[in-house]
Amino acid sequence: MVDQIDAIFQADDYGVHYPDSRGRFGPYGGKYVPETLIPALEELEDIHATAMQDEDFRTELNSLLETYVGRPTPLTHARRLTEHFGGPEIYLKREDLAHTGAHKINNALGQALMVKRILGKNRVVAETGAGQHGVATATACALLDMECVVYMGSVDMARQAPNVFRMRLLGADVREVSSGSQTLKDAINEAIRDWVTNVPDTHYLLGSALGPHPFPVMVRNLQSVIGREARRQMLDPSTGPGQLPDVVVACVGGGSNAIGMFYPFVMDPGVRLVGVEAGGRGIDSHEHAARFADPKMGRLGVLHGTRSYVLQDEDGQIALTHSISAGLDYASVGPEHALLRDRERAEYFYCTDEQALAGFELLCRQEGIIPALESAHAVGWLPELMSDVSSDDVVLVSLSGRGDKDLDTVMAELSPGH
Amino acid sequence: MTGVERIRSAIANRQGDTTAAFMPYFPSGFPSRPESVAMMRSMADAGADLFEIGFPFSDPLADGPTIQAATHRALLNGMKTRDCLDIAKELRDAGITQPFCAMSYYNPIFNYGPDRFIEDAVRAGFDGFIIPDLPPDEGQEMEEACREAGLALVYLLAPSSSRERIELVTSRSTGFVYLVSVLGTTGARASLPDYLTDLVAQVRADTDTPVCVGFGVSNGVQAAQVASIADGAIVGSALVKAADGPDGADAVKSLARELARGAHGH
């Protein structure tokens, strides 16, 4: 059975305080948007609160998660990967097996249903980097009979071509964004411009735990089904090791799979939470998307409506980022991660392109699972964890998506059998 | 006089049933740094009452294609926050006395340090700020610092604004209230929306602070229409477009004259 979304309202100490009524996670978060959008954000706060307490809505969402998305997704004991490292027992939370191939569907379906049922809006715009959120949104819109426009940078359209085709098959209008870095950041700019123009009948279905309040909290709530399921599966000896994990690892782009995985474990003090950012070509190269790891460029700033760590130049212009994975290639990070890091409740490390490719190959060979390049960052970081853990430890990895979309990129980098 | 007072007085000088202040927006560093200075000087001669001096930002999400392209060019020209401040200083040194508002997204200000930014802006000759992604909900810090320096922090309203938002913004905005005439980004538009008269009346009913209308105003006729309902007409994209041709300087000057005539009622 799908873990009830009711649990969202069993607010713990942490959740009661964050975000506050202004959408702040301590010094992070907020609502830095043009005045035109304020009414839409206020409306969204209302429907988010209404939806979560609405019995019919919860029943419908839970039923879709179960019968359409295929939840709960399995917990897999990665025996050969465990053997390979000769260290802790490794478990994988299999979001790659959710319908459309990534965790993004949890959020897309939840928001689309909220907006359709409670707000009555019928047009949705979204941004996408890897294309996974775009595909998830196009899917939710097809299912719920809504109009869908997806903005995507030209660079990302080229490197995630299969997902562009999938979105179009699903009936979405995919619009190419050729301004700026032609990646996720620019797609978000364009989606926001569309939203400002069409706000009375349009919902902006933001794909990560980013942006102005209430998006970070709403996306976290919709994604925390990942962590709730994983926690129960870990504790239950028939589905997992019968204990809590010692370490939880997730990749962090905007931070939605990570916050969805972390949040239900935040009040378990013995569980180490580790986020892995995209180290690109290395921190010194300045071609990366590791907001927390680069003290020179990664500083407190405001981008896309929220205050958080932002990669920027000395004049406050947003930096161009690089990652081999389109979904992690973004200059800012969800505000709640910045707070978890300040509180030393979660730690953040990075994994370079090269390490991610090694993780990608490793998971293919050892477990027969082709991961998304985003998720491969969590796997690729595991070798660094090994010196820090003992063999009785248990490690839980968020396998946020599958890698079919990345085959072209990986083919260009690796030759099989080498 | 404080910056707020200079802005209020420049607007008051033009206030009337069919007249209003003309306020051009122009991006510093576009098409080049010296040309942007020259164009603002020529607009001052042509009848501009106040200036909005644009600071470029890499991610201008409230701007349409015209201003996006212009500010992108300014960044490619190497314009830094410091250069934009220096441009204001240069205009002051050249004898331009009209009030200046800095139009900047929040991150470059936040990065510069709001207090230091305000200090340097005062020194450069600025009178106020317009920050499109800083609603009053997030503006307290900036607001307090501006109050101490006597500078205006202009907040915006939009056609989507509720009664409560109108009350909040009119009670907090200093200098004037910037009324965005349409849902959408900046950009020249063929006509002004039908609801504009009612919208302006609704906002003005709430406040003594002047109400200036921007987004979409692009010719003398529209400037005159705005002048008959509001206290100021703000024009950006149309001037930027005019500047972007082979005879940019002349085109800007003649459009500015037309807009000033429209706004000033002759």
Ligand SMILES: Cc1ncc(COP(=O)(O)O)c(C=O)c1O
């Ligand atoms: C499979 C997968 N994992 C992770 C991400 C990164 O996003 P987030 O950090 O919000 O989970 C993406 C984004 O596109 C993705 O497709």
